[in-house]
Amino acid sequence: MKQLRNIWLLTVKDLKLFASDRGALFFAILFPILFIVLFNYMMTGVMGEDTRLEINIATQEPAGGISYQLLAAMETKDDATLKPGEPKIIWLKDYEQAKQDVENKKLSGFIAFPKDFSEAVMIGYGTSLEVIFNPNNTQATAALEGVAQSIASELGAAQVVNDAVISLLVEKDLLSPGTAGDLGQSIRALLTRQATTSDVMITFSTQTAGEVKAENPANFVVPGYLVMFVFFTAAFSASQLVKERQNHTLERILSSSANRNAVLGGVFCGTAAKSLIQITIFWAVGILVFKMDMGVSPLAVILISILMIMVSSAFGVMLATMVKTERSASSIGVITSLILAPLGGCWWPLFITPKWMQFIAKITPHAWATNGFNKLLVFGSDFDSVVPEMLVLLGFAIVFGLIAILRFKTDAE
Amino acid sequence: MGEAFLAVKDIYKSFNGQKAVNGVSFTIDKGEIFGLLGPNGAGKTTVIRILSTVLAADTGDATVGGYSLRKNPAEVRDLVGVCPQDLALYEDLSALDNLIFFGQLEGLNGREAKAQAMSHLALMGLTERAKGKISKFSGGMKRRINLAIALMGNSKLLFLDEPTVGIDPQSRNNIFETIRGLRDKGMTILYTTHYMEEANRLCDRIAIMDGGKFVAMDTPQGLKRQIGDPDKVTLEDIFLKLTGRSLRD
Ligand SMILES: Nc1ncnc2c1ncn2[C@@H]1O[C@H](COP(=O)(O)OP(=O)(O)OP(=O)(O)O)[C@@H](O)[C@H]1O
Ligand SMILES: [Mg+2]
Numbered sequence: 001m002k003q004l005r006n007i008w009l010l011t012v013k014d015l016k017l018f019a020s021d022r023g024a025l026f027f028a029i030l031f032p033i034l035f036i037v038l039f040n041y042m043m044t045g046v047m048g049e050d051t052r053l054e055i056n057i058a059t060q061e062p063a064g065g066i067s068y069q070l071l072a073a074m075e076t077k078d079d080a081t082l083k084p085g086e087p088k089i090i091w092l093k094d095y096e097q098a099k100q101d102v103e104n105k106k107l108s109g110f111i112a113f114p115k116d117f118s119e120a121v122m123i124g125y126g127t128s129l130e131v132i133f134n135p136n137n138t139q140a141t142a143a144l145e146g147v148a149q150s151i152a153s154e155l156g157a158a159q160v161v162n163d164a165v166i167s168l169l170v171e172k173d174l175l176s177p178g179t180a181g182d183l184g185q186s187i188r189a190l191l192t193r194q195a196t197t198s199d200v201m202i203t204f205s206t207q208t209a210g211e212v213k214a215e216n217p218a219n220f221v222v223p224g225y226l227v228m229f230v231f232f233t234a235a236f237s238a239s240q241l242v243k244e245r246q247n248h249t250l251e252r253i254l255s256s257s258a259n260r261n262a263v264l265g266g267v268f269c270g271t272a273a274k275s276l277i278q279i280t281i282f283w284a285v286g287i288l289v290f291k292m293d294m295g296v297s298p299l300a301v302i303l304i305s306i307l308m309i310m311v312s313s314a315f316g317v318m319l320a321t322m323v324k325t326e327r328s329a330s331s332i333g334v335i336t337s338l339i340l341a342p343l344g345g346c347w348w349p350l351f352i353t354p355k356w357m358q359f360i361a362k363i364t365p366h367a368w369a370t371n372g373f374n375k376l377l378v379f380g381s382d383f384d385s386v387v388p389e390m391l392v393l394l395g396f397a398i399v400f401g402l403i404a405i406l407r408f409k410t411d412a413e
Numbered sequence: 414m415g416e417a418f419l420a421v422k423d424i425y426k427s428f429n430g431q432k433a434v435n436g437v438s439f440t441i442d443k444g445e446i447f448g449l450l451g452p453n454g455a456g457k458t459t460v461i462r463i464l465s466t467v468l469a470a471d472t473g474d475a476t477v478g479g480y481s482l483r484k485n486p487a488e489v490r491d492l493v494g495v496c497p498q499d500l501a502l503y504e505d506l507s508a509l510d511n512l513i514f515f516g517q518l519e520g521l522n523g524r525e526a527k528a529q530a531m532s533h534l535a536l537m538g539l540t541e542r543a544k545g546k547i548s549k550f551s552g553g554m555k556r557r558i559n560l561a562i563a564l565m566g567n568s569k570l571l572f573l574d575e576p577t578v579g580i581d582p583q584s585r586n587n588i589f590e591t592i593r594g595l596r597d598k599g600m601t602i603l604y605t606t607h608y609m610e611e612a613n614r615l616c617d618r619i620a621i622m623d624g625g626k627f628v629a630m631d632t633p634q635g636l637k638r639q640i641g642d643p644d645k646v647t648l649e650d651i652f653l654k655l656t657g658r659s660l661r662d
Contacts, residue, residue, distance in 0.1 A: 002520075009517050013503070020505045020546075248501035252562070255465040255495045256518035259487070 003265070006258040010266025011273055014240065018274055024236070028278050032229040033285055056110035058092040067113035218290035223373035226282045227366050228341040230275045230308060234316030235333025237271035241320035242329045264317055264408055268401070271313040279305050295376040297383040304372040304386060307393040311365045314400035321407040345370040365396040418443040418601045419464070419570060424473035426459055433459045434470070435625030441570075441603060441618075446596050448616030448633075449605040450648075452656050455622040457605045458498050461572045464603070465495045477570055491520065494568030496560045496576045498605075504548040508539060508558050511547060512565055519566025526565070533561040536591055538584060553580045560588065570601045577611065589615060609648040619648070623656045 018024055059067040075091045092098040092110055101107035241263075244250040253263060283305070286292040294301050319336075323329040341347060343357070344366020350358055361367035372389035375381040417440035426434040434456045441447040449457050462468040464475055466486045474481055480488040503511055509530055516526030534540050537557040547555060560576045573592075577585050592615060596602060606612055612619055613633045620630040629636060629651070636651050637643040 006518060009514065013506075013514050016510060017503065017505055247504070248497055248499045249503060251462070251467050251497060252495065252501040252515060253518060254467050255490060255493065256515060256566075257487070257490055257520055258518055 002257060003259060003262040006256075006262040007265035007269055010253070010258065010262065011269040014237075014266065014270025015273055017240075018270075027236070028229070028233045028274060029281055032225055032278070032282070056090045056092050056098065056107060057112070058095040058098045058110055059113040060095050060115045061113055071113075218286055218292045219377040220374065222282060222286040222290065222292060223377060224346040224370055226279060226305075227308060227344070227369045227373070228337065228346040229282075230278060231312045231315065231340065231366065232333070232337045233275055233278055234271050234312035235319060235337050236330060237267065237274065237313070237316040238319035238323065238333055239326045239329035240270070241267050241317075242323060242326045246326065260408055261405065264321075264404055267320055268313050268317050271316045272309050275309040275312060279309060293377065295380055297376060297381075297386075300383040300386050300390075301373070301376050303390060304369060304376070304393070307390055307397065308365070308369040310397040311369070311393050311400065314397045314404065315365070318400045318404040318407070321404050340364045340366050343367070345374075350374075365393060368392045368396070416443055417441065418445075419475065419477055419603070421460075421464070421475040422473055424460065424463060424475065425471045426456075426463060426468070427471055432625050434463070437473075437622075437625070437627055439620060439627065439630060441601055443601050444596055444599050445617045446592065446602045446604055446615055448612040448619040449603060449622060450607075450609070450612055450619060450652060451605075451622035455656075456625040457622055458574055460622075461495065461497075461574050461603065461605070465493055465572055466490055492568060493570045493572060494519070494563045494566055496563030496571070496573045498574040498578075500555050500559050502547045502555060502558060502562070505546060507544050507546055508534065508550070509543040511558060512562055515562045516565035519568070521566060529565055530561075533564050536564075536587070537561050538587065553584065556580050557584060557588075564591075564595075569599075571595070571603070573602060573604045575605055575607065577606065577608065585611075609652060613648045621652060621655050628655050 018028075057071060059071060061067045071091045076089045095112060098107060098110050098112075102110065241250070244253070250263065254260070258266075283292075287294070316333075319329065319332060323332060344350075344361055344364035346366055350361050350367060350371060368389045372386045372393075375386050375389070419441040421437060421439050424434050424437045425432070437456075437460060439447075449460070451457050459468065463470045464477070464482070466482060466489055470482075474483050476482070477489045478492050480492070482489055503514070506514070509527075512530035512533060513523070513526045516529055517523065521529065531540070531543070534543050537560070539554060539557060539561075542550065542554065547558065550558065556576070556579055560573070563571060563573065563576070577588060580588065589611075592602060592604075604612070604616060616633060618630065618632050619636060620627050621636075622628065629639075631639075633648060634643045637646045637648065640646055640651055640654060
């Protein structure tokens with residue numbers, strides 16, 4: 001009971017320090033929001049509400065392949081027939097030319113059917129659609145435009161492809177409308193393929209995981225940066241404990257009624273409180289300014305947010321018990337945050353990365369958090385489907401916390 | 414002699430094989446001001462850190478008000494207040510916030526902590542600066558806040574590790590009176606200083622420590638008597654005689 005009160009006192013003190021530290025406030029709250037506004041703005045430029053989303057598709061197959069029939073069925077012949085929100089499908093007849101255009105930046109990107117598409121579909125093997133954009137253009141703008149485009153387009157395209165194939169088969173009497181539903185499922189599965197990379201072109205697999213609700217870039221951008229910045233904040237909190245050690249307040253705290261666990265609890269709760277403020281502001285900005293949709297399960301979004309705060313705070317405490325100087329605390333904090341963020345899918349969706357990266361990503365809590373958010377906000381999944389993510393995040397929090405406790409106990413100085 | 418409030422038994426502490434405290438035993442009576450003198454590196458601060466449970470002794474134990482350092486550290490922590498040799502303050506918080514925070518950690522509720530904080534600030538002549546950030550304070554003002562924090566709570570034993578370094582004579586006098594006032598109310602105090610005159614004026618008994626050991630322990634008069642007429646020799650004479658004239662690293 002007494003130690004709980006001490007944890008509370010330590011937490012309030014941390015928040016007071018936080019509030020009095022303009023640099024920290026700027027870094028933890030204003031800076032991330034500026035960041036999000038900027039990137040969101042850039043993406044909105046690509047997928048603005050007024051301009052209809054255009055999906056460029058090409059095929060590498062020789063004439064006569066299934067992809068030809070698909071494209072013929074999918075191509076938008078008359079803009080006027082498009083329903084609101086439905087993307088316009090443009091058939092790029094020349095694959096090589098399209099690639100050239102991407103390289104020359106005339107085209108921001110396109111989707112291509114592979115050479116073996118028909119074969120793969122006939123035999124029932126998987127194949128992958130490519131999403132091609134110009135990776136040589138290292139400017140964040142172009143890359144992100146490409147990524148944004150790819151998220152929106154591949155989702156939209158997969159949907160269209162799916163529907164097109166089925167209607168095609170039904171139309172040609174190859175399929176009874178009754179079994180069309182089952183086939184739809186199989187084709188979705190077929191479209192879910194791993195990505196492959198080549199030197200010049202980045203090839204994306206398309207994934208369909210449920211209905212595409214909206215192509216609001218904020219649904220992807222905000223959670224990604226939120227995860228990244230919450231971890232940043234936690235990493236910086238690690239330096240708080242080091243600072244306390246250096247300016248001897250830790251010693252003073254330890255000679256008061258607070259014990260070591262209360263000190264760790266205080267760092268944890270202080271960090272968590274800061275992150276909670278951060279995340280609340282993020283979501284508020286996301287919903288009010290960027291019209292984000294919380295998906296079908298806002299509760300799951302909130303739970304994942306909270307679990308993520310627990311993981312990042314525990315990570316901060318663990319880091320705090322491992323470093324000796326304030327400088328090393330902040331540099332390790334920045335480095336881990338900067339490596340883990342892209343690795344964990346904060347900057348671009350993991351499902352567009354190569355298989356090995358997706359595998360490595362699994363060791364980062366970031367990946368589980370962003371995956372959870374993507375599922376909920378981009379793919380419209382429900383609560384149950386993110387339970388694994390929640391459990392893994394909880395596991396991370398427990399492991400980090402235990403390491404912190406063990407380390408801090410053996411460390412009297 | 415009254416009853417011993419602090420009883421230290423055979424404390425040893427080494428840092429990387431270097432003996433910092435090499436077998437120290439002593440007692441302090443309730444309501445006594447006990448001076449701990451010694452050259453730099455003698456081990457004074459280490460003793461205080463061990464007695465305030467911040468550092469664990471290698472061997473040996475001590476009791477505070479009957480509670481063992483090893484077995485009942487929580488109870489010991491409730492009884493002691495520490496003014497560390499190094500400033501231990503939150504530079505970015507106000508003086509008042511610092512005092513209240515540490516007061517609450519000592520177990521005071523919000524209102525008690527605020528009342529004590531205001532009275533200690535008055536004692537230190539810093540009422541005007543209550544809301545000011547510590548980072549804007551002068552060195553001596555920080556020292557006074559550092560000491561004021563040690564007085565927060567309901568401690569029965571105070572460890573004051575060089576509390577008057579860098580403090581001007583006006584405030585210093587004020588602090589002495591405060592310390593005497595506390596002693597008169599039954600507070601037990603362990604006091605370290607390098608100002609011999611200060612120890613002479615303030616302390617009921619003095620121990621001189623060197624190389625991790627006590628080399629003498631007596632009343633100021635008693636110590637001086639060891640080398641001559643207590644009215645003629647100073648504490649400094651006996652200090653230098655016992656600890657030598659060589660410089661410490
Ligand atoms: N954390 C530590 N790690 C290693 N050595 C230490 C540590 N703390 C103290 N020492 C060593 O222990 C010895 C005693 O130090 P201590 O601080 O107790 O001396 P002191 O009597 O308080 O000196 P001063 O008058 O300078 O404050 C010194 O040799 C010091 O270097
Ligand atoms: Mg010292």
